[in-house]
Amino acid sequence: xxxxxxxxxxxxxxxxxxxxxxxxxxxxxxxxxxxxxxxxxxxxxxxxxxxxxxxxxxxxxxxxxxxxxxxxxxxxxxxxxxxxxxxxxx
Amino acid sequence: xxxxxxxxxxxxxxxxxxxxxxxxxxxxxxxxxxxxxxxxxxxxxxxxxxxxxxxxxxxxxxxxxxxxxxxxxxxxxxxxxxxxxxxxxxxxxxxxxxxxxxxxxxxxxxxxxxxxxxxxxxxxxxxxxxx
Numbered sequence: 462x463x464x465x466x467x468x469x470x471x472x473x474x475x476x477x478x479x480x481x482x483x484x485x486x487x488x489x490x491x492x493x494x495x496x497x498x499x500x501x502x503x504x505x506x507x508x509x510x511x512x513x514x515x516x517x518x519x520x521x522x523x524x525x526x527x528x529x530x531x532x533x534x535x536x537x538x539x540x541x542x543x544x545x546x547x548x549x550x551x
Numbered sequence: 552x553x554x555x556x557x558x559x560x561x562x563x564x565x566x567x568x569x570x571x572x573x574x575x576x577x578x579x580x581x582x583x584x585x586x587x588x589x590x591x592x593x594x595x596x597x598x599x600x601x602x603x604x605x606x607x608x609x610x611x612x613x614x615x616x617x618x619x620x621x622x623x624x625x626x627x628x629x630x631x632x633x634x635x636x637x638x639x640x641x642x643x644x645x646x647x648x649x650x651x652x653x654x655x656x657x658x659x660x661x662x663x664x665x666x667x668x669x670x671x672x673x674x675x676x677x678x679x680x681x682x
Contacts, residue, residue: 484653484655487625487652488651488652488664489625489626490625490651490652490664494655498657499656529619529622529623530623530625531625532651
């Protein structure tokens with residue numbers, strides 16, 4: 462299980478979350494293209510796949526197989542631990 | 552030298568011919584019996600003397616694992632040009648085609664990816680006029 466803070470520390474991983482927030486349920490191919498074409502991220506598919514593993518390990522994304530395809534979904538539940546730890550003062 | 556053929560590896564030539572003609576709208580160009588299989592090609596009705604797409608049997612044992620690995624990661628085997636990806640997406644979706652990537656702006660192009668029902672994902676692309 463990786464740490465949420467560590468998972469969020471890498472800009473590429475935050476960009477992945479941005480893109481999944483834009484459209485949830487993407488294939489690795491779509492995510493790689495979005496990173497390359499929209500953000501100029503020059504990273505191998507393998508490297509992006511490893512970033513996805515870190516995000517999944519931190520619980521920030523989940524993967525779901527539908528038949529022969531595999532899709533990635535964002536899950537912001539772990540972020541609640543941050544606001545619970547430091548609740549906004551009112 | 553010029554490129555006159557490209558191919559997709561299909562699990563069933565009859566099913567492939569039906570999908571690539573009835574659904575996608577290509578037309579059959581050549582069909583020549585070759586033993587167990589056929590030399591089977593389709594072309595775009597917009598360019599009947601253009602590049603032919605060979606609907607090639609995926610009988611080689613390496614083809615299956617290769618195709619499955621691409622599909623799992625959502626990687627299209629090839630890409631076709633369309634005038635408007637959004638229009639094609641609506642037309643094909645209405646025809647029951649399964650998309651693994653709905654239209655998305657990718658810099659200078661808009662792309663979408665669908666399942667050809669024969670073991671491949673196919674990308675369609677058009678210029679992104681809004682970019």
